[in-house]
Amino acid sequence: xxxxxxxxxxxxxxxxxxxxxxxxxxxxxxxxxxxxxxxxxxxxxxxxxxxxxxxxxxxxxxxxxxxxxxxxxxxxxxxxxxxxxxxxxxxxxxxxxxxxxxxxxxxxxxxxxxxxxxxxxxxxxxxxxxxxxxxxxxxxxxxxxxxxxxxxxxxxxxxxxxxxxxxxxxxxxxxxxxxxxxxxxxxxxxxxxxxxxxx
Amino acid sequence: xxxxxxxxxxxxxxxxxxxxxxxxxxxxxxxxxxxxxxxxxxxxxxxxxxxxxxxxxxxxxxxxxxxxxxxxxxxxxxxxxxxxxxxxxxxxxxxxxxxxxxxxxxxxxxxxxxxxxxxxxxxxxxxxxxxxxxxxxxxxxxxxxxxxxxxxxxxxxxxxxxxxxxxxxxxxxxxxxxxxxxxxxxxxxxxxxxxxxxx
Numbered sequence: 001x002x003x004x005x006x007x008x009x010x011x012x013x014x015x016x017x018x019x020x021x022x023x024x025x026x027x028x029x030x031x032x033x034x035x036x037x038x039x040x041x042x043x044x045x046x047x048x049x050x051x052x053x054x055x056x057x058x059x060x061x062x063x064x065x066x067x068x069x070x071x072x073x074x075x076x077x078x079x080x081x082x083x084x085x086x087x088x089x090x091x092x093x094x095x096x097x098x099x100x101x102x103x104x105x106x107x108x109x110x111x112x113x114x115x116x117x118x119x120x121x122x123x124x125x126x127x128x129x130x131x132x133x134x135x136x137x138x139x140x141x142x143x144x145x146x147x148x149x150x151x152x153x154x155x156x157x158x159x160x161x162x163x164x165x166x167x168x169x170x171x172x173x174x175x176x177x178x179x180x181x182x183x184x185x186x187x188x189x190x191x192x193x194x195x196x197x198x199x
Numbered sequence: 200x201x202x203x204x205x206x207x208x209x210x211x212x213x214x215x216x217x218x219x220x221x222x223x224x225x226x227x228x229x230x231x232x233x234x235x236x237x238x239x240x241x242x243x244x245x246x247x248x249x250x251x252x253x254x255x256x257x258x259x260x261x262x263x264x265x266x267x268x269x270x271x272x273x274x275x276x277x278x279x280x281x282x283x284x285x286x287x288x289x290x291x292x293x294x295x296x297x298x299x300x301x302x303x304x305x306x307x308x309x310x311x312x313x314x315x316x317x318x319x320x321x322x323x324x325x326x327x328x329x330x331x332x333x334x335x336x337x338x339x340x341x342x343x344x345x346x347x348x349x350x351x352x353x354x355x356x357x358x359x360x361x362x363x364x365x366x367x368x369x370x371x372x373x374x375x376x377x378x379x380x381x382x383x384x385x386x387x388x389x390x391x392x393x394x395x396x397x398x
Contacts, residue, residue, distance in 0.1 A: 005265045007253060011246040017239060018228040025219040031289050032218050034254055034263050040216060045251045047210040048244035054206060055233055064233050066204045090230050
């Protein structure tokens with residue numbers, strides 16, 4: 001069997017390692033690019049090269065950035081005295097899409113995990129504590145995932161922040177927008193009932 | 200709302216245009232690459248750049264190639280006197296994965312379509328006819344998709360090849376390997392019945 005040319009095959013193998021793509025869809029994507037070399041493949045090659053060269057972690061919050069300090073940390077209008085703690089950059093982007101938060105972020109880079117030997121130092125928690133005084137932080141909002149690992153990490157951070165005199169809050173739990181009770185898991189319904197509010 | 204940095208956003212927009220990826224999965228793929236800059240993003244950027252620079256169409260058969268003539272056309276062992284006609288490069292790769300065909304290919308680049316103004320000249324059919332004498336072809340196998348467009352195109356090519364004294368054949372139609380009758384469409388079952396063979 002004559003396979004696709006070596007370089008193309010290498011490209012397919014690399015594409016197939018991206019999340020959401022397998023060998024079959026990687027092949028399809030590469031064939032699409034080969035058909036649209038000028039319109040798709042060359043711009044994508046250039047964009048990837050630029051990002052691979054320039055992208056780095058923000059030295060302050062851990063966000064993806066093109067400079068030492070990311071655009072959010074560099075924006076003085078976002079020095080609101082509130083820091084939102086998230087697990088991953090993806091969560092930061094999700095919060096920004098929500099559009100409700102006007103302060104700054106702190107990306108942990110994961111959750112505490114005894115199994116994977118992830119301790120507080122791996123999670124940039126000391127850096128978070130350093131920022132409290134440096135930036136005059138009054139409130140820390142924990143926007144961690146509603147998982148066991150997220151809850152454990154939130155609990156740990158809450159304890160670690162206690163001596164520093166900042167308000168620590170977490171996202172509300174309850175029925176999501178458009179959510180139908182019949183399709184929700186029992187835990188969510190119980191949490192929403194416990195946190196019911198007066199109309 | 201502070202969006203991801205401009206270059207990264209441009210990269211996500213380009214990735215989202217690939218088949219099988221949307222904005223959400225493109226974002227996920229880019230975040231994955233940002234986390235694995237050395238292991239994933241840089242090799243992928245290099246591979247894409249190489250392919251974007253070197254990939255071209257084989258001058259003879261239309262396959263994707265790194266040289267003027269693709270590896271299959273350049274291989275003298277594949278001068279078997281048989282040419283397999285396919286719609287797209289993806290189909291050529293599928294035939295090669297099947298592994299049963301040892302001759303050469305001819306990629307049409309689509310199917311005849313009055314609506315889209317695709318005529319025989321757009322489909323490299325004249326080039327196919329030129330190859331018959333040049334390469335001493337005795338059999339042309341039409342491996343077109345089992346669609347109305349594929350059948351129309353196969354019919355046209357069969358007529359066009361009639362004066363040239365080559366055998367024209369098409370892939371057999373019938374029950375696919377592992378196919379269960381109950382899940383097959385009626386057309387396939389009728390075709391398989393009409394083409395039944397003695398055991």
